[in-house]
Amino acid sequence: xxxxxxxxxxxxxxxxxxxxxxxxxxxxxxxxxxxxxxxxxxxxxxxxxxxxxxxxxxxxxxxxxxxxxxxxxxxxxxxxxxxxxxxxxxxxxxxxxxxxxxxxxxxxxxxxxxxxxxxxxxxxxxxxxxxxxxxxxxxxxxxxxxxxxxxxxxxxxxxxxxxxxxxxxxxxxxxxxxxxxxxxxxxxxxxxxxxxxxxxxxxxxxxxxxxxxxxxxxxxxxxxxxxxxxxxxxxxxxxxxxxxxxxxxxxxxxxxxxxxxxxxxxxxxxxxxxxxxxxxxxxxxxxxxxx
Amino acid sequence: xxxxxxxxxxxxxxxxxxxxxxxxxxxxxxxxxxxxxxxxxxxxxxxxxxxxxxxxxxxxxxxxxxxxxxxxxxxxxxxxxxxxxxxxxxxxxxxxxxxxxxxxxxxxxxxxxxxxxxxxxxxxxxxxxxxxxxxxxxxxxxxxxxxxxxxxxxxxxxxxxxxxxxxxxxxxxxxxxxxxxxxxxxxxxxxxxxxxxxxxxxxxxxxxxxxxxxxxxxxxxxxxxxxxxxxxxxxxxxxxxxxxxxxxxxxxxxxxxxxxxxxxxxxxxxxxxxxxxxxxxxxxxxxxxxxxxxxxxxxxxxxxxxxxxxxxxxxxxxxxxxxxxxxxxxxxxxxxxxxxxxxxxxxxxxxxxxxxxxxxxxxxxxxx
Amino acid sequence: xxxxxxxxxxxxxxxxxxxxxxxxxxxxxxxxxxxxxxxxxxxxxxxxxxxxxxxxxxxxxxxxxxxxxxxxxxxxxxxxxxxxxxxxxxxxxxxxxxxxxxxxxxxxxxxxxxxxxxxxxxxxxxxxxxxxxxxxxxxxxxxxxxxxxxxxxxxxxxxxxxxxxxxxxxxxxxxxxxxxxxxxxxxxxxxxxxxxxxxxxxxxxxxxxxxxxxxxxxxxxxxxxxxxxxxxxxxx
Numbered sequence: 001x002x003x004x005x006x007x008x009x010x011x012x013x014x015x016x017x018x019x020x021x022x023x024x025x026x027x028x029x030x031x032x033x034x035x036x037x038x039x040x041x042x043x044x045x046x047x048x049x050x051x052x053x054x055x056x057x058x059x060x061x062x063x064x065x066x067x068x069x070x071x072x073x074x075x076x077x078x079x080x081x082x083x084x085x086x087x088x089x090x091x092x093x094x095x096x097x098x099x100x101x102x103x104x105x106x107x108x109x110x111x112x113x114x115x116x117x118x119x120x121x122x123x124x125x126x127x128x129x130x131x132x133x134x135x136x137x138x139x140x141x142x143x144x145x146x147x148x149x150x151x152x153x154x155x156x157x158x159x160x161x162x163x164x165x166x167x168x169x170x171x172x173x174x175x176x177x178x179x180x181x182x183x184x185x186x187x188x189x190x191x192x193x194x195x196x197x198x199x200x201x202x203x204x205x206x207x208x209x210x211x212x213x214x215x216x217x218x219x220x221x222x223x224x225x226x227x228x229x230x231x232x233x234x235x236x237x238x239x240x241x242x243x244x245x246x247x248x249x250x251x252x253x254x255x256x257x258x259x260x261x262x263x264x265x266x267x268x269x270x271x272x273x274x275x276x277x278x279x280x281x282x283x284x285x286x287x288x289x290x291x
Numbered sequence: 292x293x294x295x296x297x298x299x300x301x302x303x304x305x306x307x308x309x310x311x312x313x314x315x316x317x318x319x320x321x322x323x324x325x326x327x328x329x330x331x332x333x334x335x336x337x338x339x340x341x342x343x344x345x346x347x348x349x350x351x352x353x354x355x356x357x358x359x360x361x362x363x364x365x366x367x368x369x370x371x372x373x374x375x376x377x378x379x380x381x382x383x384x385x386x387x388x389x390x391x392x393x394x395x396x397x398x399x400x401x402x403x404x405x406x407x408x409x410x411x412x413x414x415x416x417x418x419x420x421x422x423x424x425x426x427x428x429x430x431x432x433x434x435x436x437x438x439x440x441x442x443x444x445x446x447x448x449x450x451x452x453x454x455x456x457x458x459x460x461x462x463x464x465x466x467x468x469x470x471x472x473x474x475x476x477x478x479x480x481x482x483x484x485x486x487x488x489x490x491x492x493x494x495x496x497x498x499x500x501x502x503x504x505x506x507x508x509x510x511x512x513x514x515x516x517x518x519x520x521x522x523x524x525x526x527x528x529x530x531x532x533x534x535x536x537x538x539x540x541x542x543x544x545x546x547x548x549x550x551x552x553x554x555x556x557x558x559x560x561x562x563x564x565x566x567x568x569x570x571x572x573x574x575x576x577x578x579x580x581x582x583x584x585x586x587x588x589x590x591x592x593x594x595x596x597x598x599x600x601x602x603x604x605x606x607x608x609x610x611x612x613x614x615x616x617x618x619x620x621x622x623x624x625x626x627x628x629x630x631x632x633x634x635x636x637x638x639x640x641x642x643x644x645x646x647x648x649x650x651x652x653x654x655x656x657x658x659x
Numbered sequence: 660x661x662x663x664x665x666x667x668x669x670x671x672x673x674x675x676x677x678x679x680x681x682x683x684x685x686x687x688x689x690x691x692x693x694x695x696x697x698x699x700x701x702x703x704x705x706x707x708x709x710x711x712x713x714x715x716x717x718x719x720x721x722x723x724x725x726x727x728x729x730x731x732x733x734x735x736x737x738x739x740x741x742x743x744x745x746x747x748x749x750x751x752x753x754x755x756x757x758x759x760x761x762x763x764x765x766x767x768x769x770x771x772x773x774x775x776x777x778x779x780x781x782x783x784x785x786x787x788x789x790x791x792x793x794x795x796x797x798x799x800x801x802x803x804x805x806x807x808x809x810x811x812x813x814x815x816x817x818x819x820x821x822x823x824x825x826x827x828x829x830x831x832x833x834x835x836x837x838x839x840x841x842x843x844x845x846x847x848x849x850x851x852x853x854x855x856x857x858x859x860x861x862x863x864x865x866x867x868x869x870x871x872x873x874x875x876x877x878x879x880x881x882x883x884x885x886x887x888x889x890x891x892x893x894x895x
Contacts, residue, residue, distance in 0.1 A: 035420045090621060096366060099420070100620045103554055108613025115603040116612065119595060170757055174750040181748040185762045185803065186736035193851055220413065228431045228550065231424045239421065272432035276413045279425060283416045503675070 002138035011254030013145030016152030020207030024200020030176040030240020036086040037102040040223025041109035046072035046205030047212040076205020084197035097281035113220035121217035238288025337467040344474040350575035351481040355528035361566035364501030369426030373526035375548030378534025386453040403530030413524040434549035449544030564628025664689040672709030679705040681865035694856035702865040741804030745815040751789025762803035794825035805848035
């Protein structure tokens, strides 16, 4: 029983992490049609800088931890916004080239990070509480997963409020449905593009800092591994759907953990099977627009 | 495909050039040519031969990828899966089943085809960007499978070639020359396959569907089937390249399967020019040389003396390649071949061909 | 400066490399409704979309004497061009109120005017636009264009697929709107055209083949049959 509880809650925690990374990807693709390969780079850079900040303040302190999350969000947002302005915007409506340019950026960024910080993973510490566990129904849950879940819920809530209550949120929701018509109403959609990239970058940044703590290391490749799962989550959930990304994140992560625990470490493989099944049955994804 | 109106010279020149090129390449190992900076030694030395063989293996891989992206307009991020299937397939079959080489090769190719058919059929439930993501996931699954099953695949360490089943003339450093000729044969074979597909009805159908899927379907044709066929053929060629890779490197490792390699191939093809066969070859060769030689360059003194802010990025070959790639995509979307083709056409006074407009035009059917 | 609000000169437009407007030139008078007629596939919708820059285009387009053919779509619209697209294109996930709010460009949009024209919409403000009927969605689409003080409206087949009663309501709304703003109206329903339009332009194979007063064209049965493929008594 306690194994099951542990598996499920870790699944939730991982799902929270996937959501933080996938939410930005889903919005960016939904609004702009761009598959952002550089998303992983946003994540890694935010983690590195966040770690540097936390170390400066005091790696064990809560102040350092919280500040590193904030800094991670800002770094992610800025990196993302600059990417959009410099690389994506000039290639307006050329979707394949836009994807390629993000591929090139991820290539170059990871190499650069390797050069600056070295290829060996750097061990990371946070407030002591994170490495302890809390007992729930007989299972000992590592506390870092609670932080992940809380962060994801906060980000999800924030995104929903933004999308439903602000004009820019309305523009983005409309643009995800029909970009052309938004311009035909006299609105410059491109400004929303930068905004969406920035938001995605911020969420990825938060995800990056928390992922670093969850895995207790940071390296240039941190973003890459998470990115694949974020892609899977985005496709399963339905491209462009925030709710879809949320549901799919939990589904994928819990399934992965259950398979790892009870089916001998086949979690990664099962996730791909899930992807194949979803595609065969409902190609648009769980919440995507039906073809 | 435009009909070649024009002189017999124009029709026969590419063929003659091609044959001459292959002959020159075939006799290179017997010559004492040096290309300093690019080759580590004269052309008959094993080091240079190994480098040139690797170039040809990747040129073959790039050709197979170009068939998918350039001709059929399918952007796949999982192509390395079939390359790895060929390499690991042969390696496992030689080791586990103790088969001799030729049946082993057939078994590996068959495995590659089966995997391509299954993954292709599932992935083609969606188009464009979602298709790309699915292929990516499949390649990652393959990579994970390979890494975890240590007993069969050697896990993270990789699989070494069981030389028991391999003929003696293919084993050992002294026989690098023979492996060079094998690689040359592979790239020529792949080129001929790709050429045949491009010129056939299948290729024309896939290309037409790339431009306008609806129009093709309205004519009662089945573009989906054509695309799947092209996908499988491309996978087959990739497996062939993978087999050559295994023989050349006397082993293979998990990086031959994952997303990183596919992206590398994508870089090769885009740099070379999407939609151009010789562009793919050029891209494959160029990338391999840059990748192998830039590491040497990075250790050079000149770089070491630069201030940190310049030295760090320049010491990373992948950084340079990534930036180069970005610049090509943004400013030279046709790649090298596309740019050359456009300027040649402009000089001849004709209009730009569909392939030279950049990846997006060539893959017009891909964007969702 | 003629009395034309819109001058189109040698407009060419293409979609995904396929030429859909070959060479179109016409003037739209600064008052009243000008109809664009033609068979299916003639290039009527593409002409409107070309004017707006929603598809790739070349040629000259002047709005009140000012060149707009090189501007991006949102800039053209900001200069006072309202658009009611052929497929309505309301945002299904947004409410009626949000759909309208999105369209508001000025500080004092004509909310009362629109509410009075479409009372049904006012009652459904918080309903998701995707759950509206075809006719109601058409109201939203037209309302969007009427909220702002536009100099020209481009309206594309607003009565398509609607029940006769709704067709009348939409036609009424357009007639009311035309008292304040000129309209370029693509329409296949010839009764509506006869009722609303002053001038008419006929397009075939991406070119203008006839211009004149609407009643003159529709009264000539031979001309109507030749140009439009239907007799004036039929309506689509």
